[in-house]
Amino acid sequence: MSAQAISTSHGAAQSGKSNWELPSIRKILEDLPSTVSSLEARTETIDSSKQQEMFRDLKTIIEQAQADEEEKVFDLKELHSSLEEAEASSKRGRRDAQTLQSVCDILHKLWSCDSQYLTQATEIIANGSRDPSWRVPFGQSGVLKFFLDVISSKEKVDPSLLLHSLRVIGNSCADTNENREIVVEGNHTLAIIRYFLDPDLVFVAIPVIYNICMDYEPAHAQIAANRTAYILLKLIQDGAIEDNEALLNFAYDLIELASEQAGGIENSPDGTILLLMQLAIVENLEFSHFSSLANSLAAYLEKERFQNVCVSNMMVEGVLDVLRRSFSVEVDQSSAEDVKAIAQLRLKTNQALAEVSASPLFAQNYPLDSPLSHTLKSWVASSEDQLQICACVMLGNLARSDEVCRVMVRELKIHEELISVLKGEARGAVLHSSLGFLKNLAIAGDNRAALGEAGIIPAVSRLWAYESVPQVQFSAASIARQVIISSVDNISYLLAPLSQDPDSPAHQRTYLSLLLSLFEKTDSTPIKTEIGRTVASICRTLSPIARGGDEKALDLLDRLFTLHDGVAMPIGAMITQTQWPVVRSEGWFALALMATDPKGCAAVVECLHKTEVTELLKTALGSEASDQVQAEEKEEKQEIDKSQETKDRENAFVLVQGLLKNESGALPEGYRDLLEDLAKPHASFLKASAEA
Structure with missing residues (x-):
């Protein structure tokens, strides 16, 4: 996005009506602090002829500077033939802070006597300010600060003076960070935002804020803190700028920009998310505008405060509407950028809905018999991946109690639809979300039979x-x-x-x-x-x-x-892995159970042949040297407590007993002797442990 030149042309705007109980822009602005103007009271008396003379002087300075700049144009051949001449010519311009200091002095004098010439002088400066070479000198000379004070003044100011003052500010700040810093330092963005309420100035005030903000982070944070997103959303909702396409483009860009600021989001009224939802589903909305609204909504819903606002005020259906609307909004399929943007937008919206449905308030406000739940159930079989994922995640978040899971399976038969999804041609993300939902349903013991019967x-x-x-x-x-x-x-x-x-x-x-x-x-x-x-x-x-x-x-x-074949090998992997001590204990127990069965014993012997389980078995039931190794391991891995270690040793002993009883000659030569040696001392050890 590039900075915009501020002109005086604008389109008519019509006011709309709304029945939403949302705070007015005026109320929002009243709650914000006032900006301070350093201009003195307009009490000085200066003769009219003197005022006219000052005006002419100001005009002459500006015009002379413009004329000098024009003289710097020379033929391209001359540039190549005489760099020295070019350097000399470049110094003839008069657009510098020192020259403009006298302009600033005249402006203050015209203000002090409430001169009629001030507006004319400001218009001349505003017209000249469209030339980028004026920008830095305006800031350095104090001219920019003067006009910031004018728009921040509590005194009654002529509307035309305000208009041209805003033009100077907007043009001076285009792509010029040092001037933007002057604006932000005095929180003058708030003074400009207040003119959003003026139908004669809103068409220039919004582009001014746009120019101040583009690619300048401090301004982003300030307009967000000044609740610009809500104010612009309300303007759009009220129809104040609906007939001006350029203003709408600026407004939507600024709304999204403000939503990227965490502090600004926290400072926004609760109704901001309602406005975002309602405006996002308006028919015939341009994709760029829809994108700004939907991305902003997702950003707000990252915050727990707005998640709770959304759920408590029964607004979740509105977020679903936004996701649904993303599939009907017109997107230029030939634009790789737009195609990628809509995909990312859907992902963000889905993530926001996942966060919202994870809130404990969600199940309280949206029970299984709610219209929202019925909508989500219908989306499980949708042809759109993101709607399916949304349904699985949100309903899966509802499935957090055995009773809810039973109802979903017994009455809603939702497991049958999910299993159909697994059998179809769904993409990986849909399969993953469907499996996650089914795992939640399977936690309720009563549901396992139904899931098995359903295939x-x-x-x-x-x-x-x-x-x-x-x-x-x-x-x-x-x-x-x-x-x-x-x-x-x-x-x-x-x-x-x-x-x-x-x-x-x-x-x-x-x-x-x-x-x-x-x-x-x-x-x-x-x-x-x-x-x-x-x-x-x-x-x-x-x-x-x-x-x-x-x-x-x-x-x-x-x-x-x-x-x-090799059915015991996965259990061996449970024992040899080192990430989860509880899983290792589970593995010893399972291997011991296998060894109690003659056929299972053969599988255990194969596992001992092919894995490191034998060495771990020696460690569990080994000699004093092995005990020392165990002690060192305990020191390094504090998560293995004494009771778990004892349980592992008991299961390892049962495993050895089962092998000795059921191996039927499957053990290699000498291996049986090893097991017998391991088992002897631990029979008495485990007996003593049991008595203790």
């Missing part, structure tokens, strides 16, 4: 090969673990054959086989760990039931160990 295991199994988005792989693996917790039926789905045709090779492979394939391929420790925890969960659920003679559990355990 969640086959649906997520195809995503275990979704290599382009690792987050999707992880979430898909994680939800498999989530739904099988304490659920024999869902474990049976996981261990079901990939094909019902007995003659097909896929009949001997299960969905768990696909998960184990992912374990072999991935380098991701979190994914490996989730797969290990899934296998551990299967053992934890089935082993106790199988010991009681349950036929289904026995059959499933048999399938687990006979159809899956």
Whole structure:
């Protein structure tokens, strides 16, 4: 954006009406501090002829400076042939602070006697100020400060004098930071903003603020603190500038600029976000204007205060309307910049809605039977990615209690729509948000059966090969673990054959086989760990039931160990990882459970052969030297407390006992002796621990 020359032409503006109960601009301005003018009272008496003489002197100085500048133009050949002459010629101009000091003195004298010539003099200066070479001298000579004092004066000032004063200020500040600093130092932006209320001056006051602000951060912060965003939004809402396209462009740019200032946002009235929402969904709104409003709204909703305002005042539907409107606003698809901008805008709006729905107030104000919830439910199956993501995230944030999750599954059947999304051609971001929502639903134990019956295991199994988005792989693996917790039926789905045709090779492979394939391929420790925890969960659920003679559990355990080579390897990865001590303990327990089954014991032996688990087993049940290593590790890793270490040692001992009982010759020569040596001292140790 470039600075604008301030002219005197403007279009007519019509006032609109609104039924919104929002503070008026006048009320907003009354609450802000007054700006100070250093001009003396206009009490001096100067003869009219003397005033006329001063005016002529001022005019002569300005005109002579302009004439001198014109004389500096010379032929391009002369520039190349005589650099010395060019340097001499450049010094003939008179646009310097010293020359303009006399102009500043005349202006003060004309002001002091309330001269009729002051307005004429100001117009001459304003016309000249469109030339960039005047800018710095105006600031250095005090001319700029004089006109800032004029517009800040509490005395009655002729409207034409104000108009031309604003022109001088705006043109002097265009691309000139040292002059902008003078304006900001005295908070004179507020004085200019007050003229937004004057229908005869608003057309020049807004461009003046624009020129002051462009690429000058201190001015950005000041206009934001002076509530410029709200004031401009209210002007637009009231129709005060609707017929002037240039003013609208300036206004929307300034609204977005002010929204980038955290301090200004905090100083804005609550109703600012309502104005942003309402204006953003106006029909036939230009994309650039829509973008300014939507980006500003997202910035406001980053703040907890406005999140609470939004939810408490039932404005969330308005934010949804803005997101929906982003799909109908006209965007130039041939412009890569515009296409990128609308995509970023949708992401920002979605993030804002995610933050809003994460508020504890959200569930209180928007229960499951609210119209907003019904809208979100309809968006789950939308053809627009960002609407689907929005629905999953916001409804997922509602799914924070078991009762709400049960209702979503039992009554709304929303899990069926989510599973359909997983089966379709949705992009990675949609899949990720859908999986996150399903994981929330699966936390309620009663829902796991319904999710299994709806086919969640086959649906997520195809995503275990979704290599382009690792987050999707992880979430898909994680939800498999989530739904099988304490659920024999869902474990049976996981261990079901990939094909019902007995003659097909896929009949001997299960969905768990696909998960184990992912374990072999991935380098991701979190994914490996989730797969290990899934296998551990299967053992934890089935082993106790199988010991009681349950036929289904026995059959499933048999399938687990006979159809899956390397099934214990993921559990070994749980033990060898070092990030989560609790997961390591879980792994020891699961491996011990496996060892109590003769077929499972063979899988454990394979794990001991191929991993570092044997060395860790020695550490857990080892000699005094190993105890010393343990002590050093404890010193380095304080998170491993004594009770957890004892539990790990107990499970390691059970593991060794199971191996010694069920290995049936699978152990290598000498390995059984090693295990027996490890087990002997710890039998008495664990007995003593139990008695203690």
